[in-house]
Amino acid sequence: MTIENGVTRRGLLKTAAAVGGVAVGSGAITGFPTIWAQNIKNVTLRQFGTGVSDVNAIAVKCKEDLGFTLQLTALDSDAVTQRAITQPKSYDIADIEYWICKKVFPRGVLQPMDTKKLKYFDKIVPLFINGKLTPDSVIAQGTAPHTVGFVEGQESTKFSKTPTEWFTMVPTIYNADTLGIRPDLVGRPITQWKDLADPAFKGKASILNIPSIGIMDAAMVCESLGVIKYADKGNMTKAEIDKTIAVLIDLKKQGQFRAFWKTFDESVNLMVSGEVIIQSMWSPAVAAVRSKGVPCVYQPLKEGYRSWGGGLGLAKHLSGIELEAAYEYINWYTSGWVGAYLNRQGYYSAVLETAKAHMEPYEWAFWMEGKPAEKDIMSPEGKLMEKAGAVRDGGSFYERMGHVACWNAVMDEDKYMIQKWNEFIAA
Amino acid sequence: MTVTATAAPSGAAHSARVKLLTRLAPHLQALPLWLVMGVFLLIPIATIVMVSFWEDQEYTLAPGFILDNYRDVFGTFVTFSTYVSTLRYALIVWASTLAIGFTVAYVLAFHIRSTLWQMVLFQVCAVPFLTSNVIRMISWIPFLGRNGLLNSTLINLGITDHPLEFLLFSPFAVVLTFVHLYSLFMVVPIFNTMMRIDRSLIEAALDAGARPIEVMRHVIVPLSLPGIAIGTIFVVTLVMGDFVTVQMMSGGQSASVGLLIKNEISLLQYPEAAAHAVILLLTVLMMVWAILRVVDIRKEL
Numbered sequence: 001m002t003i004e005n006g007v008t009r010r011g012l013l014k015t016a017a018a019v020g021g022v023a024v025g026s027g028a029i030t031g032f033p034t035i036w037a038q039n040i041k042n043v044t045l046r047q048f049g050t051g052v053s054d055v056n057a058i059a060v061k062c063k064e065d066l067g068f069t070l071q072l073t074a075l076d077s078d079a080v081t082q083r084a085i086t087q088p089k090s091y092d093i094a095d096i097e098y099w100i101c102k103k104v105f106p107r108g109v110l111q112p113m114d115t116k117k118l119k120y121f122d123k124i125v126p127l128f129i130n131g132k133l134t135p136d137s138v139i140a141q142g143t144a145p146h147t148v149g150f151v152e153g154q155e156s157t158k159f160s161k162t163p164t165e166w167f168t169m170v171p172t173i174y175n176a177d178t179l180g181i182r183p184d185l186v187g188r189p190i191t192q193w194k195d196l197a198d199p200a201f202k203g204k205a206s207i208l209n210i211p212s213i214g215i216m217d218a219a220m221v222c223e224s225l226g227v228i229k230y231a232d233k234g235n236m237t238k239a240e241i242d243k244t245i246a247v248l249i250d251l252k253k254q255g256q257f258r259a260f261w262k263t264f265d266e267s268v269n270l271m272v273s274g275e276v277i278i279q280s281m282w283s284p285a286v287a288a289v290r291s292k293g294v295p296c297v298y299q300p301l302k303e304g305y306r307s308w309g310g311g312l313g314l315a316k317h318l319s320g321i322e323l324e325a326a327y328e329y330i331n332w333y334t335s336g337w338v339g340a341y342l343n344r345q346g347y348y349s350a351v352l353e354t355a356k357a358h359m360e361p362y363e364w365a366f367w368m369e370g371k372p373a374e375k376d377i378m379s380p381e382g383k384l385m386e387k388a389g390a391v392r393d394g395g396s397f398y399e400r401m402g403h404v405a406c407w408n409a410v411m412d413e414d415k416y417m418i419q420k421w422n423e424f425i426a427a
Numbered sequence: 428m429t430v431t432a433t434a435a436p437s438g439a440a441h442s443a444r445v446k447l448l449t450r451l452a453p454h455l456q457a458l459p460l461w462l463v464m465g466v467f468l469l470i471p472i473a474t475i476v477m478v479s480f481w482e483d484q485e486y487t488l489a490p491g492f493i494l495d496n497y498r499d500v501f502g503t504f505v506t507f508s509t510y511v512s513t514l515r516y517a518l519i520v521w522a523s524t525l526a527i528g529f530t531v532a533y534v535l536a537f538h539i540r541s542t543l544w545q546m547v548l549f550q551v552c553a554v555p556f557l558t559s560n561v562i563r564m565i566s567w568i569p570f571l572g573r574n575g576l577l578n579s580t581l582i583n584l585g586i587t588d589h590p591l592e593f594l595l596f597s598p599f600a601v602v603l604t605f606v607h608l609y610s611l612f613m614v615v616p617i618f619n620t621m622m623r624i625d626r627s628l629i630e631a632a633l634d635a636g637a638r639p640i641e642v643m644r645h646v647i648v649p650l651s652l653p654g655i656a657i658g659t660i661f662v663v664t665l666v667m668g669d670f671v672t673v674q675m676m677s678g679g680q681s682a683s684v685g686l687l688i689k690n691e692i693s694l695l696q697y698p699e700a701a702a703h704a705v706i707l708l709l710t711v712l713m714m715v716w717a718i719l720r721v722v723d724i725r726k727e728l
Contacts, residue, residue, distance in 0.1 A: 076693070078693050078694060078695055081695075082695050085487075086487065203592055206678075209679045211694070252680070257678075257680065258596055258678060259596045259677075259678025259679055259680060260678060260679035260680060261679065262674075262679065269568075273569070273572050273573070273574060273575075274573060274574050275572055275573050275595070275596070418694055418696075419503070419505075422505055422687065422690060423503070423504070423505050425679065425680075425682055425690075426505045426508055426509050426512075426682035426687070427508075
């Protein structure tokens with residue numbers, strides 16, 4: 001009974017959507033909002049995510065441009081994963097990282113997107129479509145976004161190896177992470193991940209204490225030291241995990257680490273106070289250290305970057321006008337304003353072309369092309385980020401994203417890895 | 428006649444009702460407390476015990492009765508070494524706060540003669556506790572840091588030529604902060620019991636020829652024991668359950684049972700965390716029981 005009802009309802013919606021399509025196609029309604037324009041203002045979309053891109057300015061601008069309300073909730077990545085799986089009715093749009101998507105999507109709580117309804121699908125950076133930034137790039141290890149980017153069909157929860165019409169998430173934000181250093185205190189050029197383990201920096205190094213990310217940074221160090229060669233750093237075997245943790249425990253016992261950090265501001269304080277001069281860091285933390293007048297470099301390294309990316313996924317329960325609003329929102333998200341906003345924070349947007357249109361040429365040259373800043377570079381909130389003449393650490397978009405060694409990942413031996421990580425902390 | 432005849436049984440019923448009420452009254456009076464304790468203490472603890480036997484199936488909890496969580500807890504060396512390190516913190520902090528607490532309380536109770544000054548000085552002890560725990564903790568970080576106030580003072584005075592690294596992000600920093608945070612919990616109960624010691628007992632001891640040290644050993648210390656026991660319970664339970672201080676002051680490099688539980692919760696391994704919590708609860712209850720075996724604190728309450 002209920003199933004039949006559901007089918008009928010869906011049939012009706014399809015018809016409605018088709019009518020809407022015809023209306024738009026025939027140019028009966030011009031401008032941005034589609035047929036739903038009148039009712040859409042009453043829609044509220046609830047988006048939750050990790051806070052990197054849950055920026056209030058985006059919700060404000062969304063209300064201004066589209067008319068409907070966007071409610072944002074920021075949580076840490078563990079809580080996001082749990083909520084996405086256990087309370088699928090509590091959100092409409094999930095703003096999650098790709099490794100979280102790998103855990104969440106197979107649970108059937110999200111619905112794939114029809115690529116035909118995505119206005120800017122063709123302009124998305126190919127990194128998220130086939131894993132290659134340029135046609136001759138090598139695909140990085142870990143949970144590369146394109147490996148969890150498509151499913152086999154509308155009702156499928158099985159990831160497809162090749163692009164299909166059904167997109168799991170629209171990529172929104174990504175970046176390449178590396179080590180942050182205090183150039184005034186390290187006293188020599190830093191070129192490789194293994195420099196984190198250099199006895200010269202004994203008691204002045206730090207690594208982040210978030211197991212799933214910390215283990216990757218540790219793996220970059222181990223591989224750089226030549227101790228371990230991983231088949232896939234993003235999916236280690238038990239033996240590889242054991243070896244990696246053993247190296248970490250050794251380093252800890254030798255007193256290499258000053259502290260471990262868990263939150264963004266801890267990493268900033270360690271660096272500003274000079275307690276630590278080389279550590280795992282996130283890009284906005286480097287900016288925060290610099291804004292306090294303390295020199296800090298986001299050092300590109302020979303072995304490449306550890307990268308991460310996030311996107312927007314649609315909750316399974318979305319239908320009708322809310323689903324249309326969600327598509328509208330996503331198309332707006334990729335239409336440039338948000339992309340420019342994120343680019344100006346030092347992240348990257350997935351649709352570069354539209355973002356470029358919303359940025360000044362000198363901003364684009366600095367953030368994306370690695371050229372010296374012609375004028376002072378301001379953050380989207382209007383704070384000074386870089387003085388004229390500065391060059392972005394790591395250079396251009398292609399230099400940075402072209403040297404990704406590994407993506408943030410979720411391992412098959414996740415639980416075992418966490419147990420071993422706890423041993424490292426307790427050692 | 429008829430009137431009294433009918434009145435008698437109704438009077439009996441009335442007195443029976445009164446009797447019942449008198450018997451129920453204390454229970455009724457205690458009912459609000461029982462309800463509060465039940466809702467906020469017994470039910471949560473029962474839930475924790477229950478969940479500790481459940482199964483963790485990646486992001487969902489499956490009700491059941493399995494011992495895997497306890498096997499995991501006891502099956503790793505981490506648990507053992509974490510308990511050792513937590514107990515070591517508890518012991519050192521207990522000894523330090525006791526020494527400080529007893530001395531401060533003793534001076535306040537016996538050497539400050541005027542009640543006004545006693546109260547003023549007691550307030551001085553308590554004033555720092557009007558600010559947040561966390562703020563008092565964090566303020567140690569810039570003070571003890573490599574380029575902190577203490578290190579730069581020591582270097583300027585020529586006492587040392589390089590910054591002392593052990594001051595921050597070390598077991599030393601953890602203990603120092605604990606002692607700073609929890610000393611008052613020793614001072615207050617000890618001061619309270621000391622104030623109740625009958626001064627004539629001390630005079631009697633002195634008259635009987637006891638030396639001051641003997642007065643201390645045979646009169647003051649035994650009579651202060653209930654206060655010491657209460658302070659000990661406060662300090663030990665606070666240190667055993669802590670996770671913030673250890674994490675912040677050791678720079679995440681030192682483990683404590685509370686931190687272990689917190690890590691498990693943040694990784695959503697609720698059943699394992701519950702098992703750890705149950706064991707920690709039992710450990711602390713055993714410690715409290717041992718303290719109560721030694722000292723009868725009811726005597727003073």
